[in-house]
Amino acid sequence: MLWNALLLALREIRRNLTRSFLTVLGILIGVAAVITMVTLGNGATAAVSTQISSLGSNLLMVRPGQRLGAGRDTAGAAAFKLADASAIESEVSQLNGVAPVVSRTVTVVHLASNWSTSVVGSSNAYFSVGNWKIVDGRIFSDTELQTGKAVCVLGETTSNKLFGSENPVGGTIRIKQFSCEVIGLLAAKGQSSMGRDQDDTIVMPLRTVQRRLTGNQDVGMLLVSVQDGASTSAAKQQIEVLMRERRRIAANQEDDFNVLDTREIAEMLSSTTRVLTLLLGAVAAVSLLVGGVGIMNIMLVSVTERTREIGIRLAVGALEREVLLQFLIEAVVLSSIGGLLGMMLATVASIVLANLMAVPYVFGLQINLLAFLFSAAIGVIFGYFPARRAARLDPIEALRHE
Amino acid sequence: MSTAVADGGTSAAPALIELIGVTKTYGQGAVAMQALRGVDLVVHEGEFVAIMGPSGSGKSTAMNILGCLDVPTTGSYRFRGVAVETLSRNQRALLRRNYLGFVFQGYNLLGRTSALENVELPLLYRGESVAARHAAAREALAAVGLANWEHHSPAELSGGQQQRAAIARAIVTHPAVLLADEPTGNLDTQRSREIMELVVALNRDRGITVLMVTHEPDMAAYARRVVRFVDGRVESDIRNPEPA
Ligand SMILES: Nc1ncnc2c1ncn2[C@@H]1O[C@H](COP(=O)(O)OP(=O)(O)O)[C@@H](O)[C@H]1O
Ligand SMILES: [Mg+2]
Secondary structure (H helix, E strand, C coil): CHHHHHHHHHHHHHHCHHHHHHHHHHHHHHHHHHHHHHHHHHHHHHHHHHHHHHHCCCEEEEEECCCCCCCCCCCCCCCECHHHHHHHHHHCCCEEEEEEEEEEEEEEEECCEEEEEEEEEECCHHHHHCCCCEEEECCCCHHHHHHCCCEEEECHHHHHHHHCCCCCCCCEEEECCEEEEEEEEECCCCECCCCCECCCEEEEEHHHHHHHHHCCCCECEEEEEECCCCCHHHHHHHHHHHHHHHCCCCCCCCCCEEEEEHHHHHHHHHHHHHHHHHHHHHHHHHHHHHHHHHHHHHHHHHHHHCHHHHHHHHHCCCCHHHHHHHHHHHHHHHHHHHHHHHHHHHHHHHHHHHHHHCCCCCCCHHHHHHHHHHHHHHHHHHHHHHHHHHHCCCHHHHHHCC | CCCCCCCCCCCCCCEEEEEEEEEEEECCHHHCEEEEEEEEEEEECCCEEEEECCCCCCHHHHHHHHCCCCCCCEEEEEECCEEHHHCCHHHHHHHHHHHEEEECCCCCCCCCCCHHHHHHHHHHCCCCCHHHHHHHHHHHHHHCCCHHHCCCCHHHCCHHHHHHHHHHHHHCCCCCEEEEECCCCCCCHHHHHHHHHHHHHHHHHHCCEEEEECCCHHHHCCCCEEEEEECCEEEEEEECCCCC
16 A cells, blocks of 8 residues: 555555655755755864864964964064973973974975975974874884984875885885985874865974974974873963063063964864754754745645545545645655755765865765655654645545636 | 446446435525535446536535546445545545546646546555556557557647547546536537537447536537436436437
8 A cells, every 4th residue: 555655655655746856846956956055064064173183182383473462473473492491391280391493394305206295303292192093114213303313204195195005114215305214104194174285294303303494493293292281371470471581571571482282273173163064954954944934835836736636535545634635745755855865965065065165075974864764754743734734625626616 | 337327227246336416505694505406316337427417506516526536525426335424524535436437627737747647646656566557558549549649748639639648547547437528618519529428338348337428418418317317306307228
């Protein structure tokens, strides 16, 4: 009987394609909107949370220059020195480590391949502070750090660009006029929320970069990792006091450096995107509901329009529940077709928009299933009333209609 | 399956249809309209009955009751001994599905649907397989002379052809009774003759009991028995020993 009703419903849908298409359209747009909004929102949230975890826990970034606004001035602010890193490490309590960082963009060559990437000069603390894992080889030895030896650790992207599928460890790359031995390979981290590939990197001892690439003793940034459970704001305050002292900033002067709590920012960002996702999803859900009302409207019109047909069906012996089922299934099939097409449209739209907005596309099984089931449920709910009306028609009255 | 009752007298066949003091009142109180005022009628298996009478005399009302589409206000309608007025809506639908075939003046075919699908319709509700449905529908269409018109929609058929398709739909389930309310009312004389000959053949060859409402004495002449309604009552019940 169910199969029969399905057959009848399909026949009916085919019999009036234009009406069916218009009915489907409302649901299609609703479902597509809900899925696209939520998928993009989830992509943005995912990007932010990837960044949080890739940053490592409780990370503070200390940079020269003032923090905010158009008048942010780095030119006047003196750069840090290695001694600043040591000072923070010894004076501030409850830290995991401090990594001095200086970076440059350079072109790197290996055999016939060359690649432009950023070289980071730092200490071994860089790996623990930045939550980097070594998959092959090793990190720097004390001698290499102290003497500024030409050794490096490659990020996965850089390794792929220069060495292809070969293992880079033990190989040699050329940067400008010097050769550099590859001693290690980093585990991949993937994209940051800004769409930057974090694995496109080379890490060298700080002294090596200072001597061979920048030609001075400056340190661009200090990465400070605070112990789990310790207060990052307390650490931030201690660092600020210490740096003001070291940089001899008078009490009435503003800081010429800034301390950024990256996790705080990332968390704020991710909760913002979550709220936005919810909001957009809710707006889209309303459009889905409107699509449902559309189905009810068209089904009601269709019952009136088809009164005579229902009369014929009843006269040849259709049972009340068979007519009810036929109309109900018609509504559900229509809304499910709308749901399916909506899912397809949403997939295409999400991929395109995610690309444009530079957020990762993450297929959300849950939201797709939910939106589809919701569209089918809309068919049941908004189809029931017209279907019941059709089933309860008096066959004689219905036949006399028109 | 006999053609008894030819002699205008007693019959050995069981009563297929029995109306006992049937009345039907539409509306209530001051606007109440008594369409039937006590109808008694017995029809046996295999009979061909023409129902005549002036407009508004209650012919269609009686046909609706006979077709289990409606129930009497008072009195009883026995179909093969079963009191139809005691059955539920669904049980009456099952009676229609299994024993009755309808033909209407306005054909009442589904638009934008092929003749084959129209004829298949009653079988769909009987849950028959696709193959069985197709075969039965083809056979019924062939029986009414529409073998080559299976895939035409009603709009592509003439009035006479549409009524043939409607008859095919009515007989596709092999009903015991064919109920036709002015089946030739919309057709010209030639087309009407053809339809009447078809109905006569169904009665004669398949033993289907036929109850047919008609205005035209010409058409009634095809029947073995003519029942005349006047003012909601049976005025006369005449047997015609030599139908056309
Ligand atoms: N649904 C209805 N409501 C009220 N009056 C009706 C209804 N159906 C029929 N009638 C009335 O009952 C009477 C008999 O109608 P009907 O059986 O259609 O007559 P016939 O078919 O012989 O022309 C008519 O006066 C008609 O107006
Ligand atoms: Mg009438």
